[in-house]
Amino acid sequence: MPQTASSYWDIFCTVVDNYGDIGVTWRLARQLSNEYRLPVRLWVDDLASFRRLCPQLDPALAMQNIDNVLIGHWNAAFPADWQPGHVVIEAFACELPASVQHTMQHMAKPPVWLNLEYLTAESWIDGCHGLSSRQQHLTKYFFFPGFSEKSGGLLCENNLFAARDHWQQQPGHRQQLCADRGLRPPQDNELFVSLFIYENEVLPTLLECWQHSAVPVRCLVPAGRALNSLQGVLPDEVCQAGGCWQQGALTLEILPMTDQAGYDQLLWSCDFNIVRGEDSFLRAQWAARPFLWHIYPQEDEAHLEKLQAFTERYCRSMSPELAAAVRTLFMSFNQAHRAELKQSWFTLQAHWQEWQKQAQQWPQTALAGGNLASQLVQFAEKQLKCSA
Numbered sequence: 001m002p003q004t005a006s007s008y009w010d011i012f013c014t015v016v017d018n019y020g021d022i023g024v025t026w027r028l029a030r031q032l033s034n035e036y037r038l039p040v041r042l043w044v045d046d047l048a049s050f051r052r053l054c055p056q057l058d059p060a061l062a063m064q065n066i067d068n069v070l071i072g073h074w075n076a077a078f079p080a081d082w083q084p085g086h087v088v089i090e091a092f093a094c095e096l097p098a099s100v101q102h103t104m105q106h107m108a109k110p111p112v113w114l115n116l117e118y119l120t121a122e123s124w125i126d127g128c129h130g131l132s133s134r135q136q137h138l139t140k141y142f143f144f145p146g147f148s149e150k151s152g153g154l155l156c157e158n159n160l161f162a163a164r165d166h167w168q169q170q171p172g173h174r175q176q177l178c179a180d181r182g183l184r185p186p187q188d189n190e191l192f193v194s195l196f197i198y199e200n201e202v203l204p205t206l207l208e209c210w211q212h213s214a215v216p217v218r219c220l221v222p223a224g225r226a227l228n229s230l231q232g233v234l235p236d237e238v239c240q241a242g243g244c245w246q247q248g249a250l251t252l253e254i255l256p257m258t259d260q261a262g263y264d265q266l267l268w269s270c271d272f273n274i275v276r277g278e279d280s281f282l283r284a285q286w287a288a289r290p291f292l293w294h295i296y297p298q299e300d301e302a303h304l305e306k307l308q309a310f311t312e313r314y315c316r317s318m319s320p321e322l323a324a325a326v327r328t329l330f331m332s333f334n335q336a337h338r339a340e341l342k343q344s345w346f347t348l349q350a351h352w353q354e355w356q357k358q359a360q361q362w363p364q365t366a367l368a369g370g371n372l373a374s375q376l377v378q379f380a381e382k383q384l385k386c387s388a
């Protein structure tokens with residue numbers, strides 16, 4: 001059905017660095033379109049980065065339709081007379097084009113204007129979620145994703161857990177993943193690990209632990225920043241997609257990046273996932289397997305409070321021994337404390353089954369604030385009704 005300009009949801013995203021901003025908005029755009037049947041336009045300033053997660057995207061096009069989302073290149077040629085739809089989301093405080101703000105100020109019925117914030121488990125967001133700020137004639141609302149009942153909830157497709165369960169119930173899927181990516185078939189008792197992180201000086205310590213592991217460890221590394229921490233550990237020719245390195249019980253293989261669906265399948269296939277940022281952090285939780293978070297480092301160390309707030313929540317229903325070891329693992333990996341990291345990894349081996357069980361239950365607990373897309377739709381509908 002043809003859409004009128006006013007029926008669109010417009011999402012604006014600037015790619016600050018890495019892939020998290022576009023990763024989150026791309027998932028949200030598809031969910032709003034495919035599950036809620038909303039016409040969605042996603043405006044992105046850096047299509048080359050976007051293409052890393054969405055290989056069918058053509059960075060040369062000003063406008064294209066993929067997965068029922070209209071994707072627009074947000075660049076200097078953004079049309080000054082462009083008309084926004086009835087909901088406008090600016091992701092992560094990216095500033096809307098001045099011409100768009102100007103148009104919105106002069107509309108008889110301006111759109112519902114929302115700023116989608118970064119995800120955090122910190123409790124202060126409970127008092128801020130949904131607050132508004134007056135911007136001349138317009139109102140902007142602040143939407144906070146989170147783990148609590150008072151937050152805006154978490155990004156999670158409605159069919160995700162069923163798809164994950166279907167994948168994980170059949171060992172053939174791990175074999176298929178290895179075959180599709182040109183990897184050696186899985187061995188019995190092998191611990192599969194995925195590793196998608198920033199530079200981290202204690203990464204070699206973790207690799208050492210795995211080299212001396214009692215079970216074989218297969219570490220799958222999507223090519224990227226983690227490899228900068230392995231210079232001097234891995235021979236140069238290994239440090240690229242297709243590279244493979246074996247030492248003691250550890251086999252490390254470097255993979256090319258795939259689209260998000262392929263990355264989700266990698267997480268579902270692994271026994272332990274090491275992730276970063278915001279989106280892979282959440283997807284590892286949805287994989288329902290033990291995981292470790294390399295949080296995005298901030299200059300004033302604010303990330304450590306964020307990390308602590310998450311581990312406090314995540315470990316709440318664990319036994320004291322498991323909780324202490326998980327907290328130490330997360331903190332020592334992010335603070336580069338070698339000895340604690342090593343110790344916590346060994347301690348966790350004795351509590352692995354409990355951690356696996358906890359990881360299976362965690363997604364339901366994490367979703368106390370509900371599903372972010374559905375919360376957004378309800379929130380926008382309420383504001384639209386109020387302004388009618």
Ligand SMILES: Cc1cn([C@H]2C[C@H](O)[C@@H](COP(=O)(O)OP(=O)(O)O[C@H]3O[C@@H](C)[C@H](O)[C@@H](O)[C@H]3O)O2)c(=O)[nH]c1=O
Pocket residue numbers: 016017018019020021022023024052053118196222256257258259260261263276277278279280281296
């Ligand atoms: C490894 C891999 C990742 N991905 C996707 C998953 C995610 O959507 C995306 C990675 O995003 P993140 O995990 O959030 O990590 P990131 O480090 O790339 O992004 C970060 O950017 C900073 C600017 C923000 O402040 C952080 O909060 C965070 O968003 O890449 C693939 O699609 N295929 C792959 O093969």
